[in-house]
Amino acid sequence: MEWYNIVIPIVTLLVGGVVGFLVGVWYLRKQMEKMQNDPAMIQQMAKQMGYNLNKQQMNKMQGMMKNQNFMKNNNKKFK
Secondary structure, three states, X not given: OOOHHXXXXXXXXXXXXXXXXXXXXXXXXXXXXXXXXXXHHHHHHHHHOOOOOOHHXXXXXXXXXXXXXXXXXXXXXXX
């Protein structure tokens, strides 16, 4: 049994795991950006979690999400 028959599957597994993680993070960020601008998506997510948001709670949640995105963008500029 050659050494590369053991090393190649291990390296492939590690690279696949890292790439899968990065794609998952990218997808989640895109979904969160979409959710910021679409109150129906926020309401749907809250219902799936067992919450029923009223108008005031919805506005507060949207504001928190936009503020978080604003702070993240500002931090990138200063680094």
